[in-house]
Amino acid sequence: xxxxxxxKTIWGTxxxxxxxxxxxxxxxxxxxxxxxxxxxMFTNFFLHLHPVRVHRHTLKATYTLGLxxxxxxxxxxxxxxxxxxLFYYVPSTAQAYDRMLDLRGTVAFxxxxxxMHRWSAHGMVAVVFLHMCRVFFTGAYKKPREFNWVVGVILxxxxxxxxxxxxxxPWDQLAFWAITVGAEIAAYAPILxxxxxxxxxxxxxxxxxxxxxxxxxxxxxxxxLITLFVAIHFWRIRKDGxxxxxxxxxxxxxxxxxxxxxxxxxxxxxxxxxxxxFTKVGNVPGNxxxxxxxxxxxxxxxxxxxxxxxxxxxxxxxAPLEEPVNVMHPPNPAKAPWYFLGLQEMVSYSAFWGGVGIxxxxxxxxxxxxxxxxxxxxxxxWFSKQRLLANTLFMTFVVINIxxxxxxxxxxxxxxxxxxxx
Amino acid sequence: xxxxxxEELSEQGQSSRRRFLFWLSSALLAGSGLxxxxxNLVFMRPRATYGQPSRFAIGRPAEFPVGTRISxxxxxxxxxxxxxxxxxxxxxxxxxxxxxxxxxxxxACPCHxxxxxxxxNVIGGPAPQALPWYKLTLAPNGDLEVDKSVTIEQGTYFGx
Numbered sequence: 001x002x003x004x005x006x007x008k009t010i011w012g013t014x015x016x017x018x019x020x021x022x023x024x025x026x027x028x029x030x031x032x033x034x035x036x037x038x039x040x041m042f043t044n045f046f047l048h049l050h051p052v053r054v055h056r057h058t059l060k061a062t063y064t065l066g067l068x069x070x071x072x073x074x075x076x077x078x079x080x081x082x083x084x085x086l087f088y089y090v091p092s093t094a095q096a097y098d099r100m101l102d103l104r105g106t107v108a109f110x111x112x113x114x115x116m117h118r119w120s121a122h123g124m125v126a127v128v129f130l131h132m133c134r135v136f137f138t139g140a141y142k143k144p145r146e147f148n149w150v151v152g153v154i155l156x157x158x159x160x161x162x163x164x165x166x167x168x169x170p171w172d173q174l175a176f177w178a179i180t181v182g183a184e185i186a187a188y189a190p191i192l193x194x195x196x197x198x199x200x201x202x203x204x205x206x207x208x209x210x211x212x213x214x215x216x217x218x219x220x221x222x223x224x225l226i227t228l229f230v231a232i233h234f235w236r237i238r239k240d241g242x243x244x245x246x247x248x249x250x251x252x253x254x255x256x257x258x259x260x261x262x263x264x265x266x267x268x269x270x271x272x273x274x275x276x277x278f279t280k281v282g283n284v285p286g287n288x289x290x291x292x293x294x295x296x297x298x299x300x301x302x303x304x305x306x307x308x309x310x311x312x313x314x315x316x317x318x319a320p321l322e323e324p325v326n327v328m329h330p331p332n333p334a335k336a337p338w339y340f341l342g343l344q345e346m347v348s349y350s351a352f353w354g355g356v357g358i359x360x361x362x363x364x365x366x367x368x369x370x371x372x373x374x375x376x377x378x379x380x381x382w383f384s385k386q387r388l389l390a391n392t393l394f395m396t397f398v399v400i401n402i403x404x405x406x407x408x409x410x411x412x413x414x415x416x417x418x419x420x421x422x
Numbered sequence: 423x424x425x426x427x428x429e430e431l432s433e434q435g436q437s438s439r440r441r442f443l444f445w446l447s448s449a450l451l452a453g454s455g456l457x458x459x460x461x462n463l464v465f466m467r468p469r470a471t472y473g474q475p476s477r478f479a480i481g482r483p484a485e486f487p488v489g490t491r492i493s494x495x496x497x498x499x500x501x502x503x504x505x506x507x508x509x510x511x512x513x514x515x516x517x518x519x520x521x522x523x524x525x526x527x528x529x530a531c532p533c534h535x536x537x538x539x540x541x542x543n544v545i546g547g548p549a550p551q552a553l554p555w556y557k558l559t560l561a562p563n564g565d566l567e568v569d570k571s572v573t574i575e576q577g578t579y580f581g582x
Contacts, residue, residue: 177520177533180518180519180520181518181519181520181533183519184517184518184519185518198467199463199466199467202466202468202471203468203471203472203473204471204473204474205473205474207472207473208472209468209471209472327495327496327521328495328496328521329495329521329523330520330521330532330533331532332523332532333532333533334520334532334533344534347517347518347534347548348534348535348547348548349548350548351517351518351548351550352550354548355518414532415530415531415532415535415537416531416532416533416534416535416547417535
C-alpha cells in the first residue's frame with residue numbers, strides 16, 4: 001500500500017493535513033465501484049442503518065407512498081424548529097401568550113418558524129396515521145413483523161400525545177380548555193382516574209403547575225421516547241428482512257468475483273448479512289439494487305418534497321392562536337384540533353365510553369391485530385384479495401373515525417349543537 | 423462413594439445454590455426497581471397546591487337580592503338567591519369540567535352541549551350528574567362563605 005509513506009518534512013505533514021483529516025472522517029471516497037457502494041453504506045454512521053442492497057419492491061413509490069419517511073422527516077423538522085422556538089418560550093401562565101405575540105412581532109422568522117412547527121405537527125399526526133393504514137392495507141404487519149406493528153402503534157400514540165401537550169403551550173383559549181377537558185377525560189378512567197388527573201395537572205385545577213408539566217413532557221420526555229421507539233422501529237425493519245413484499249422465490253444472480261485485476265465486483269459478503277436477502281460472497285440476490293444511489297436519492301427526494309411542502313404551507317397560512325386564556329368563558333363551541341374532533345364527538349355522547357372506554361378498546365385492538373390475524377398471504381400488495389375481510393374491517397374503522405372527525409369539524413356549532421355548514 | 427459421584431453431588435449442590443442466588447438477586451433487583459418507580463410517582467405528586475382554596479367568602483347576604491343569579495367564574499360557583507334563601511351551585515360541568523354559562527332555561531355547556539335546569543339537573547347532553555350544590559355558612563364577620571369541599575342536597579337553601 002502506498003498510503004503508508006511517511007512525509008519527510010513538517011511541511012509535508014502540514015500539506016497533507018486537510019486530506020488526512022478528511023480521510024479520517026470519511027473512510028471511503030465517493031463510491032465509483034460496486035464494492036465502494038457497499039463499503040460507503042456500511043461504514044458511514046448515518047448510512048449504516050440502510051442495507052447495502054435493497055429490494056426493488058421497497059423502492060416502488062406506489063407501494064410505500066413514502067409515508068414512513070415523511071413521518072421521520074416531519075419529526076426531524078419538529079425537533080429542529082422546536083429547539084429554535086425553545087430559545088424564546090417561557091413556560092409561565094403569565095408570559096407564555098406574550099411570547100407567542102413576540103414571535104410574531106419581534107423575532108426574525110418567528111412567525112414562519114412557529115407555523116412550521118404547528119403545521120409539521122398536524123402533518124405528522126396525519127401522515128403517521130396514513131402510514132399505519134398503508135401498513136395494514138398491504139398486510140405488512142404479518143409474521144415476522146408483528147412487533148414492529150406494535151412499536152408503530154406506540155409511536156402513533158406518542159405522536160398524538162406530543163401534539164396534545166404541544167398545543168397547550170401557547171396558553172391561549174384552545175390550550176386552557178383542551179387541557180381542562182383532557183385532564184377531566186383522564187379522571188373518568190376507572191380506579192386511578194382522579195389520581196392520574198392530579199399527577200398530570202400537579203394541582204386540583206388547571207394552572208401554572210399543569211403548564212410546566214406539559215412543557216417538560218413536550219420538550220424532553222416525549223421527544224426522547226419517540227426517538228427511542230423510532231430507533232427500534234428502524235432497527236427491526238432491518239432485522240425483519242426489510243419492508244414486506246410479495247412472496248416470491250429469491251433468485252440469486254451469480255456474480256463471480258473477478259480476481260483478474262481491479263477490485264472484486266459485487267463482493268459485499270457479511271455487509272448484507274441480515275435475515276434476507278441472504279448474500280454469499282460473489283452472489284447477489286435478484287431484484288435488488290444497491291442502496292447507493294437508488295435508495296438514497298429516493299430518500300433525499302422525499303426529504304426535499306416534505307420540506308418544500310411545509311415551507312409553502314407555513315409561508316401561506318398562519319398557525320392558529322386564539323384569544324389569551326379567559327378562565328371565565330370557554331369559547332363556544334370549544335373545539336380541539338381536527339384530529340381530536342372525532343374523540344370530542346364521541347365524548348359528547350358519553351365521557352367514559354367516548355373518552356376512555358372506546359379509545360382504550362381501539363388501541364388494544366390495534367396492538368393485537370398482528371396476533372389475531374395469523375393467516376399468511378397478501379403481504380406487500382395493496383388491497384390483496386386474500387385479505388378482503390381484514391381490509392374491509394380496517395377500512396370501516398378508518399371511515400368511522402373520519403366521519404366522526406368531519407361531524408365534529410363541520411357539523412357542530414355553539415353548545416355543540418348540530419348545525420349545517422352549508 | 424466414588425470420586426465421580428462426589429463431583430456430581432457437589433455440582434448439583436452448586437447448581438441449586440446458583441439457582442437460588444439467581445432468583446434472590448433477580449427478586450431484589452426487581453424490588454428495588456419497583457421501589458424507585460413508586461418513589462418517582464410520589465415525587466411527581468405535590469404535597470402543597472397553589473390553586474383556589476375550597477373555602478372562600480363571597481360577600482354580605484344583602485348583596486344578593488331575591489332573583490339574583492351571579493356566576494363567579496374563578497370560583498366556579500353560581501350564587502342563587504330565591505325567596506327560600508341562598509344557594510351556591512357549581513358551574514363546573516360534570517361532564518368534562520368546562521364552565522357552564524347561565525342560559526334561559528338554566529345552564530348550558532359550550533364544550534359538549536350539556537344542558538341543566540335552574541337547579542342544576544341534567545336536561546340534555548352528555549353530563550352524567552346534576553351540578554352539585556355547595557354548603558353556605560355565615561362567617562362571624564357577616565360574610566357568606568362557600569365551602570366547596572362539602573356538597574349538600576339539591577334544594578337546600580341557606581336562610582337569611
